[in-house]
Amino acid sequence: MAMRTDVAIIGGGIMGSALAYWLTRLAPRLAVAVVERDPGYRQASSALSAASIRQQFTTPLNIRISQASLEFLRGVGATLAVGDEPASISVHEAGYLCLADEEGAPRLRLAHGVQRAHGADVLLLEPAAMAARFPWLATAGLALASYGQSGEGWFDGYALLAAFSRKARAQGAQYLRGEVVAIERAGGRLVALGLADGTRLACGVAVNAAGPWARAVARLAGIELPVFARRRTVFVISTRARLEGLPLLVDPSGFWIRPEGAQFIGGLAPRADPDDLPLEPDYASFEEELWPALAARIPAFEEARLERAWAGYYEINVFDHNAIIGPHPSLPNLYFVNGFSGHGLQQAAAVGRGLAELIVEGRYRSLDLSPLGFERLLENRPLHEGNVIG
Numbered sequence: 490m491a492m493r494t495d496v497a498i499i500g501g502g503i504m505g506s507a508l509a510y511w512l513t514r515l516a517p518r519l520a521v522a523v524v525e526r527d528p529g530y531r532q533a534s535s536a537l538s539a540a541s542i543r544q545q546f547t548t549p550l551n552i553r554i555s556q557a558s559l560e561f562l563r564g565v566g567a568t569l570a571v572g573d574e575p576a577s578i579s580v581h582e583a584g585y586l587c588l589a590d591e592e593g594a595p596r597l598r599l600a601h602g603v604q605r606a607h608g609a610d611v612l613l614l615e616p617a618a619m620a621a622r623f624p625w626l627a628t629a630g631l632a633l634a635s636y637g638q639s640g641e642g643w644f645d646g647y648a649l650l651a652a653f654s655r656k657a658r659a660q661g662a663q664y665l666r667g668e669v670v671a672i673e674r675a676g677g678r679l680v681a682l683g684l685a686d687g688t689r690l691a692c693g694v695a696v697n698a699a700g701p702w703a704r705a706v707a708r709l710a711g712i713e714l715p716v717f718a719r720r721r722t723v724f725v726i727s728t729r730a731r732l733e734g735l736p737l738l739v740d741p742s743g744f745w746i747r748p749e750g751a752q753f754i755g756g757l758a759p760r761a762d763p764d765d766l767p768l769e770p771d772y773a774s775f776e777e778e779l780w781p782a783l784a785a786r787i788p789a790f791e792e793a794r795l796e797r798a799w800a801g802y803y804e805i806n807v808f809d810h811n812a813i814i815g816p817h818p819s820l821p822n823l824y825f826v827n828g829f830s831g832h833g834l835q836q837a838a839a840v841g842r843g844l845a846e847l848i849v850e851g852r853y854r855s856l857d858l859s860p861l862g863f864e865r866l867l868e869n870r871p872l873h874e875g876n877v878i879g
């Protein structure tokens with residue numbers, strides 16, 4: 490079968506769907522097709538995410554992206570409404586609390602300076618102030634904390650994905666079930682995608698929005714992308730104790746925890762981090778690492794019960810832990826939106842808008858995302874993000 494579209498998006502997760510929404514909003518006459526091989530999103534990072542949003546980054550552009558995304562999320566009900574049905578994504582602005590020991594305190598202080606300079610509402614707390622504000626916290630071994638008083642928290646990530654895709658369809662985007670297995674080039678340009686069922690999808694522009702599988706898609710075009718699928722487990726935990734005002738807490742030992750309804754979810758950065766592990770939760774790490782560290786930091790969790798767990802992939806950009814956004818210089822009509830390294834869900838709204846502007850108008854208008862372009866990899870100019878959680 491032969492088909493044609495103006496823009497073909499490979500992958501219909503949060504990046505592909507946010508982009509489809511913005512493209513069809515900015516250019517209603519543009520033909521946009523989203524090719525997704527797993528329409529139930531059983532393995533997509535966007536469906537397996539902790540869906541939290543923060544301003545506590547070390548890269549100023551990441552702070553700006555999250556601020557712009559937050560503005561979008563606050564107004565999402567009306568913006569992504571279809572007909573008289575509003576979108577609902579349950580935004581909880583309960584903050585992040587990043588803890589540091591003596592060794593980590595100077596880095597936290599430095600990052601705090603960058604965040605304040607870019608308008609983030611973050612506060613430094615010494616141990617006595619932490620204990621007064623968060624009485625359930627054991628402050629032994631802590632030297633400093635950084636707390637987001639507003640503009641940080643979490644939301645329903647799957648609902649956001651569904652809302653973007655529903656609105657994109659309502660605005661004319663077409664979602665095709667299929668797997669992209671070939672990229673056809675001619676005269677220095679990409680001309681078509683080949684799907685596993687034999688369909689040839691001719692297109693003016695293609696976008697790699699394949700999340701943890703983006704490296705395999707890039708290879709179809711002969712391009713090396715340093716993005717790797719690294720498994721992360723999310724544990725659902727319950728305790729009878731009440732933990733008033735628990736934000737998303739990040740411990741110096743590497744674990745994070747936050748409320749999720751009447752329960753809690755948490756995870757930790759694995760010691761060994763191989764690529765492409767099967768998406769089975771790493772239950773052993775709960776008993777051996779997470780629970781002891783959690784109970785030491787918040788003694789109420791001594792009574793914790795593990796309810797269930799799931800695993801998803803971080804799509805880690807090992808070059809500098811920041812996203813790679815924009816076209817590849819050697820193939821200017823193949824765009825990338827990959828490598829978000831654990832902070833993609835919160836960035837999708839602003840990044841989708843920026844990339845749509847670049848595709849439709851040839852330049853960024855709302856937010857200049859060019860520092861995240863592919864050129865920095867080719868010129869070996871990393872833009873390191875120092876605050877990667879989990």
Ligand SMILES: Cc1cc2nc3c(=O)[nH]c(=O)nc-3n(C[C@H](O)[C@H](O)[C@H](O)COP(=O)(O)OP(=O)(O)OC[C@H]3O[C@@H](n4cnc5c(N)ncnc54)[C@H](O)[C@@H]3O)c2cc1C
Nearest residue numbers: 500502503504534535538539541669700801832833834835
């Ligand atoms: C456990 C966990 C916790 C996280 N916590 C947070 C958080 O708190 N805050 C935050 O901002 N981010 C978080 N993230 C990261 C965030 O979820 C991701 O950055 C984001 O979801 C990536 O979206 P995506 O659309 O690029 O990828 P995905 O959602 O994985 O979508 C990619 C899609 O491409 C499809 N695809 C792949 N190859 C092909 C092909 N060849 N043909 C057709 N389709 C294809 C796949 O089926 C998939 O549906 C977390 C991630 C995980 C796993």
